[in-house]
Amino acid sequence: MPESIQEFAARVVAAQSATGRLPLDPAGMPAWDAFPFEATELRVKTLAPLEEEKPRMGVGGPGCPCRGDGAGGWPILWTNEHWQIKVAPPSGSPVILILEPRQHGDLDTLSVERAGEFGVLTVALVRAVESLPSVGRCHVSRWGDGAEHAHVWFIARPLGMTQLRGTYMAIWDDLLPPVPVDVRDDNADAALAHLRETLGT
Ligand SMILES: [Zn+2]
Incomplete structure (x- = not known):
């Protein structure tokens, strides 16, 4: 029998x-090498007790940007009948793209057909981001703790900065100086051009 969360927490x-x-x-x-901080005086925070899961933005649809509600106004760079790609504000990464279904729902509610399209788009987007001259790897991340609407992150790790490898890239992204907005835009444009070529659209 799988372990309960109470047993896990204990x-x-x-x-x-x-x-x-x-x-x-x-x-x-x-x-x-990838750990971003010097460990002097560093200690682990005390863990909070188990609690109810916090409500996420846009649960059920109301309040979600897909319904025209709330913020979430990141530019949409590409769209087809069922999917859209947004670009995140400038950050330490050369570019961060977000793939979302246009219809409201979480990743686990995708139909078989949408799930198949998700796989094709994910592979094409990884290729597109990794085609950029400043990118060594494209990390694909789905957390979803903040908002219900499915959104998957494509995070570019700078080429040759192998110290930033793995999950810590998501933290280094907040530590490196943000790329200028025109650099982010040029990277996003080139990646989307590559994606269109791959998809033949
Ligand atoms: Zn939504």
Whole structure:
């Protein structure tokens, strides 16, 4: 039988020290090249107790940008009958694109047909972002803790900056100086041109 969340939480709590913190091995994660911070004085935050999941933006549709509600006004660069691609504001990454279905719903509610299209678009977008001369890797990330409407992130990792590899790229993205907006736009335009060529549209 799969473990319950109460059993999971109890095991995590039991691993905490007398001060209520998980241990941080200085020879472990802080010693990784990709870890963005020096570990002096660094310690793990105390964990909050289990709580009700927080409501996400746009649950059921009302309040979601797809219904014309709320903010979420990131520019839409590409669209077809069922999908759209947005570009994120300038950040440390050369460019970040977001793939979304046009119809409201989360990733787990996609029909078989939409799921197939999602796979094709994901592969094409990875190729498109990785075609940029400043990009070494395109990370594909779906978190979805903030908003219900399915949105998948395509995060470009700068070429040769192998220290930024893996999941820490999402943190380095907030630490590197934001790329100028014209650089982001040129990168996004080139990636979308590559995507159109791949899809033949
Ligand atoms: Zn929506």
